Amino acid sequence: NAGVIQTPRHKVTGKGQEATLWCEPISGHSAVFWYRQTIVQGLEFLTYFRNQAPIDDSGMPKERFSAQMPNQSHSTLKIQSTQPQDSAVYLCASSSRDRGSQNTLYFGAGTRLSVL
Amino acid sequence: AQKVTQTQTSISVMEKTTVTMDCVYETRDSSYFLFWYKQTASGEIVFLIRQDSYKKENATEGHYSLNFQKPKSSIGLIITATQIEDSAVYFCAMSYYGNEKITFGAGTKLTIKP
Numbered sequence: 001n002a003g004v005i006q007t008p009r010h011k012v013t014g015k016g017q018e019a020t021l022w023c024e025p026i027s028g029h030s031a032v033f034w035y036r037q038t039i040v041q042g043l044e045f046l047t048y049f050r051n052q053a054p055i056d057d058s059g060m061p062k063e064r065f066s067a068q069m070p071n072q073s074h075s076t077l078k079i080q081s082t083q084p085q086d087s088a089v090y091l092c093a094s095s096s097r098d099r100g101s102q103n104t105l106y107f108g109a110g111t112r113l114s115v116l
Numbered sequence: 117a118q119k120v121t122q123t124q125t126s127i128s129v130m131e132k133t134t135v136t137m138d139c140v141y142e143t144r145d146s147s148y149f150l151f152w153y154k155q156t157a158s159g160e161i162v163f164l165i166r167q168d169s170y171k172k173e174n175a176t177e178g179h180y181s182l183n184f185q186k187p188k189s190s191i192g193l194i195i196t197a198t199q200i201e202d203s204a205v206y207f208c209a210m211s212y213y214g215n216e217k218i219t220f221g222a223g224t225k226l227t228i229k230p
Binding site for chain 1: 121144149151153159160161162163166207211215216219220221222223
């Protein structure tokens with residue numbers, strides 16, 4: 001089992017450019033989550049999908065951020081017109097519905113986004 | 117809304133001793149899950165242990181155990197026989213039944229000294 005795979009590991013963008021982050025969940029896991037981690041805010045929930053359907057996007061900034069899950073094997077987080085305050089580590093996690101492990105997240109290594 | 121509070125910013129203990137990290141939470145529901153995760157120096161976040169709110173017995177997993185005090189909304193993590201590699205940031209987290217969104221505390225940095 002390869003675990004949750006996130007690409008790229010590091011991304012540097014200029015202010016105003018677009019950034020797309022990719023996530024491949026653990027095979028067989030039916031939920032995918034996106035979190036953002038910064039020193040100041042800690043681990044912030046952004047959004048999650050269950051069986052590819054968006055369930056809760058209450059943590060997503062209303063402008064410039066969007067997430068999709070076109071198939072069960074990958075999800076993307078897109079940030080348009082990136083700003084310096086978007087600099088953070090973006091973490092993807094997946095979970096299964098198996099009894100005893102429901103709601104337990106397994107994280108990828110993260111993508112460090114730096115906006116210059 | 118869920119709220120998870122870890123008041124200990126950092127803890128330092130000697131190797132092979134036992135350490136306890138505190139966590140309190142706020143909840144509107146009687147059914148919920150509690151978790152502890154560890155973030156290593158490389159940034160990797162690893163699931164350690166969980167407690168289901170309806171279970172009275174404290175969860176254990178290897179040298180990790182929990183001190184679940186439901187009336188106090190408290191879930192402490194106990195690490196026995198600590199090792200250098202236990203040095204990391206430890207996050208407490210919770211979610212409700214029927215809602216998979218997990219809310220994390222601010223974390224406690226644990227340093228194990230040789």
